[in-house]
Amino acid sequence: MTKPVRKSMPRRAKPSASTRRAPVPAEPDVKGEQANLPLESRIGAAVKRRRLEANLTLSDLSTGAGLSSAMLSRIENGMASASLDALERIAAAVGVNLSELFRESESRQGSAQLVKKAEQMEVVRVGTKYGHTYRLLSYDRGPRKLFEPFFIELDKKSETFPRFSHPGTEFIYMLQGRMEYRFGEQVYLIEPGDAFTFSGNVVHGPEKVLDERVRFLAIIVYAE
Numbered sequence: 001m002t003k004p005v006r007k008s009m010p011r012r013a014k015p016s017a018s019t020r021r022a023p024v025p026a027e028p029d030v031k032g033e034q035a036n037l038p039l040e041s042r043i044g045a046a047v048k049r050r051r052l053e054a055n056l057t058l059s060d061l062s063t064g065a066g067l068s069s070a071m072l073s074r075i076e077n078g079m080a081s082a083s084l085d086a087l088e089r090i091a092a093a094v095g096v097n098l099s100e101l102f103r104e105s106e107s108r109q110g111s112a113q114l115v116k117k118a119e120q121m122e123v124v125r126v127g128t129k130y131g132h133t134y135r136l137l138s139y140d141r142g143p144r145k146l147f148e149p150f151f152i153e154l155d156k157k158s159e160t161f162p163r164f165s166h167p168g169t170e171f172i173y174m175l176q177g178r179m180e181y182r183f184g185e186q187v188y189l190i191e192p193g194d195a196f197t198f199s200g201n202v203v204h205g206p207e208k209v210l211d212e213r214v215r216f217l218a219i220i221v222y223a224e
Contacts, residue, residue, distance in 0.1 A: 041078030042105040048076040050094040064093030113138060132158060149219045154209050161206040168222035172196040177214030180207040
């Protein structure tokens with residue numbers, strides 16, 4: 001009985017340098033690019049996004065907003081600035097209010113702020129005395145304060161401590177030392193690593209410093 005002849009399979013040739021697939025370029029940082037766009041471009045992008053989410057064509061939206069399709073296209077592509085009246089009609093046509101449209105365009109811009117140690121402002125809050133250091137860690141340049149972060153140092157030699165009352169919510173994180181902290185009629189012991197959150201509209205403030213010096217972060221968050 002003759003053995004069957006096994007056919008040899010041709011070896012697959014390795015791709016040459018000229019035929020190898022080129023590396024895929026990295027995707028562009030869309031968020032970073034969007035942050036640098038001018039306001040009319042961000043507004044236009046928000047309008048287009050809302051129009052597509054509502055399944056409206058340019059013709060549909062132009063009819064609802066009382067604008068020509070050509071003008072609406074220019075607005076969406078950031079090639080033309082719309083008046084507040086036109087933007088209000090556009091917002092109503094896509095089912096949102098004007099403030100929401102602006103907020104959406106601003107939220108995608110993003111921002112960052114680095115305050116170096118030498119640039120941190122030392123402030124005197126109402127009721128502060130000798131031995132009290134309040135350093136403001138961030139400066140909100142917007143039309144409305146959203147939060148205030150402080151780095152605070154208190155000396156045990158201080159005989160009196162301030163009392164505060166303000167809108168919003170306050171958060172304290174203890175870094176060094178121990179202190180008793182009054183909140184209304186109650187007194188809490190706060191030690192390193194402890195986190196304390198409370199309503200700012202109730203009278204509050206340090207009651208007693210138990211070590212030579214205490215350091216902590218205090219962040220006040222204001223309601224929108």
